[in-house]
Amino acid sequence: MPELPEVETTRLALSPQICGKILCKGVVVQRSLRWPVSAEFPDTLIGDRIADLDRRGKYLLFRFTRGTLIVHLGMSGYFRFVDCRTPLENHDHIELRFEGDLCLRYNDSRRFGAFLWTTNDPLLHPLLRDMGPEPLSTELTGGYLFGRSRSTRVSVKTFVMDQKVVAGVGNIYANEALFEAGLLPAKAVCALDVVQANRLADALKAVLSRAIASGRNSLERFFFHRPGEKPGYFPQTLNVYDRDGAPCRRCGHPVVKILQGGRASYFCPQCQS
DNA sequence: CCCGATTCCTGTAGGC
DNA sequence: TGCCTACAGGAATCGG
Numbered sequence: 594m595p596e597l598p599e600v601e602t603t604r605l606a607l608s609p610q611i612c613g614k615i616l617c618k619g620v621v622v623q624r625s626l627r628w629p630v631s632a633e634f635p636d637t638l639i640g641d642r643i644a645d646l647d648r649r650g651k652y653l654l655f656r657f658t659r660g661t662l663i664v665h666l667g668m669s670g671y672f673r674f675v676d677c678r679t680p681l682e683n684h685d686h687i688e689l690r691f692e693g694d695l696c697l698r699y700n701d702s703r704r705f706g707a708f709l710w711t712t713n714d715p716l717l718h719p720l721l722r723d724m725g726p727e728p729l730s731t732e733l734t735g736g737y738l739f740g741r742s743r744s745t746r747v748s749v750k751t752f753v754m755d756q757k758v759v760a761g762v763g764n765i766y767a768n769e770a771l772f773e774a775g776l777l778p779a780k781a782v783c784a785l786d787v788v789q790a791n792r793l794a795d796a797l798k799a800v801l802s803r804a805i806a807s808g809r810n811s812l813e814r815f816f817f818h819r820p821g822e823k824p825g826y827f828p829q830t831l832n833v834y835d836r837d838g839a840p841c842r843r844c845g846h847p848v849v850k851i852l853q854g855g856r857a858s859y860f861c862p863q864c865q866s
Numbered sequence: 867c868c869c870g871a872t873t874c875c876t877g878t879a880g881g882c
Numbered sequence: 883t884g885c886c887t888a889c890a891g892g893a894a895t896c897g898g
Binding site: 667703747855 | 868871872874875877
């Protein structure tokens with residue numbers, strides 16, 4: 594469930610700790626993630642310095658001097674800093690040790706995450722190449738969404754979750770943005786007019802920036818991690834997601850849950866149309 | 867080409 | 883209490 598805000602929160606927490614540091618050691622406990630962890634990891638990276646930590650959609654880009662480690666958290670992946678002597682916990686798959694006894698661990702119970710090494714421009718990697726614009730950039734406008742939605746018959750929910758349309762939106766923020774835009778998830782996206790496309794763009798930006806702001810407040814969890822807590826997964830108030838049967842926060846009508854392509858959608862039938 | 871269904875995995879929740 | 887099944891979700895890939 595890490596979507597753009599959770600990944601951005603992770604980036605904000607890791608960046609000041611690891612940027613400029615040299616990787617001294619890498620440990621792989623489990624190579625079988627979504628795809629096998631790149632064979633170059635860790636040997637090729639040892640002794641190399643991290644210049645920058647970037648994000649593209651839901652991907653983290655650890656930019657080393659000699660190449661880039663592309664990381665996806667999948668559904669259950671998270672990083673945490675630990676004392677080097679801390680014994681490995683269940684589902685701790687990868688460890689990155691930096692100069693100054695800094696030990697970063699990757700834990701991922703469902704193993705949908707990815708650790709891929711590339712020496713080319715990571716943005717040209719097949720996984721990132723066709724990704725749509727960053728939702729918080731000026732590239733994402735109502736006009737852009739309107740244009741992209743003319744020639745497809747998919748629902749507006751499927752549309753906003755398509756990484757080729759917009760980068761970084763997952764099920765939770767798709768539901769929240771559609772509520773904010775007053776649009777039913779099952780509505781055909783080609784039926785939107787320009788005004789509705791504008792509302793959708795504004796709602797996506799608002800929902801995601803609010804979540805990032807809320808994530809900033811939980812950054813300390815990376816450094817004072819309590820067992821059972823997943824750093825980067827922060828509490829926040831959601832309007833519809835996982836609230837089926839509960840009263841709509843705006844009008845009181847019970848929130849409805851439907852299945853779209855085997856995935857849960859939540860909406861208020863009175864506030865969305 | 868387009869799009870819905872299937873697939874990977876395991877923790878959690880619900881039913882009996 | 884305990885076992886068993888269903889379900890959750892990101893996104894590549896399959897298949898109609």
